[in-house]
Amino acid sequence: MGMASIDVNESITSHKTATIRNYNTQPRLIYKTVVGVNGPLVILNEVKFPQYSEIVRITLPDGTQRCGQVLEITRNKAVVQVFEGTSGIDAKNTICEFTGDILRTPVSEDMLGRIFNGSGKPIDRGPPVLAEDFLDINGQPINPWSRIYPEEMIQTGISAIDVMNSIARGQKIPIFSAAGLPHNEIAAQIVRQGGLVKLPDSKKDHSDSNFA
Structure with missing residues (x-):
């Protein structure tokens, strides 16, 4: 039997991520149970306790990483919308990691005057923004009693x-x-x-x- 080759840089990155990650607040739930792809949607089976609007990190067979969000849950099946498209995703070698968190955007005073895409990444060829906080993109609910009559x-x-x-x-x-x-x-x-x-x-x- 042949041994599967492991890239050195990939091993170092995985080890570094594992040592600094808090698995109590960010449990690592990885699945390779893709059962279907329909347009921008990926359907996964045998998913344990998926959450609505949960962010999913998708790793393609070539190592490319994409991001998605859970749109629908039916028992142990989850439908994930991939933001960057589903081209190159297959049912055997695609790895999906459920982060257990919602979509958040980094905020900082350094964002003033900058240009960002829909995912909050700078597209003006400027330096990366050092986030002071990560806020829910949906914002906070409005108190009905605080609304103007x-x-x-x-x-x-x-x-x-x-x-x-x-x-x-x-x-x-x-x-x-x-x-x-x-x-x-x-x-x-x-x-x-x-x-x-x-x-x-x-x-x-x-x-x-x-x-x-």
């Missing part, structure tokens, strides 16, 4: 909306429709003729009853 009404010009379902400034407007119905025309009409309701000066007494 809506006090300005938007008049769309469509009586059914203005009377039955008034819209306030800053509110999201969902338009539910089916195939073949003129939802695009309705949205364009609201954008074209919508505006804030102007109250006369005698009605502006700065009370809560002025809304709508």
